[in-house]
Amino acid sequence: MAPPTFTTFDSLYAHLTTTYSYPVLASQSPNPYSKALSHSIASLSLHPTLESLLHILNGDLSSAHFLCRHMQNSPAWEGMYIHGLLHRVEGDYRNAEAWYGNVAETECFQHAWGGEHGLEDAKAFIRRIERLRKEKVGSLKELEAESKREVDALVDWCKRKFGTGKMEDASQAWVEPSEEHRKIASKMLVGGEGWRQF
Template sequence: MAFPTPSPTYPTFTTLYTHILTLPTPLLPPPKPTSPSLTASISSLALHPTLEAALHILNNDLPSAHFLVRHMQAPPAYEGMFLHGILHRIEGDYDNARAWYGNVSESEVFGEVWGSEEKAREFIGGVEGLVKKGEGERGGLERESEREIKAVVEFCRGKFGEGEVRDARDAWVKPGEDHRRMGEEMVTGGKGFRQF
């Protein structure tokens, strides 16, 4: 009887991140995680939720990333909100991505990554043009996608560190009553353009 080869373990953020960077960078909607065995490895590091979400995005595990960013969709969790926009861009939900980018356009993380909302919108438009019309240069868009997510990771790494976060309650934010109600209507009532 042959036993399955155990998946490799990555004892630190740096070893796991270095490995993930060898995988294809997400640009378009992936059919499934690039390496499903990495989901448990990413979660087991108990990183700050923004870093964990970013690693899941880099592994094309959008459901795991979405679970995390949905707990960080209001200020002051700008990094999680930005990752939410990146996730929707990769999914192909460009209007939703633009909305999230717009929500964080005045934040420090967005400023470091893009400098201006105009540049970010141009990039999203380029990806959308490639997907919907076959227009644009795929290689350049892939490089820009990689640059964007790496810049967000490095910002979060500097802000939150790479250590274990056993209690992430401080990272989760509760939206105000207006945002909560609006979100409920968009998810359950089909109102508005944004499906969280």
């Protein structure tokens, strides 16, 4: 039986969010939930923020990371926020907190975490996930509900800002990396500092 075909962002988003749980704990597998869906996601030619969010929901963290690495400096605040979300999903909690801190004052982050304590609330959420993972303390159901709220808010923001139509040339969304990220990437390429440290 052939996998279903998805031709719009909304149909694919609805499928992913009703088939799989919203991301909380790191997956035990480095593979996406569905390789066919990874292809479907890429074939939509969406704005890279929306494409990376769909990849995260499909458990295809490598594809999401590739896209985020091209959007990790201002003014690509949404990409930077998604980069933090991606690290949260991977279980790299300090890195997630750092990325969240970098975007805490932006409209996209405030849309998801609003209020004067948005960053503190987001970091508390990350620490609750970490506690569930490491100490088995907490409610997965409650954390999934909070993850759903965060992801849905970020998707809503990106849909309103970028639309869900085709973006044939995604390089229009890329930004130049900061000097700090260039140095880290250089060390990663030669193997000196390990894997995925930015």
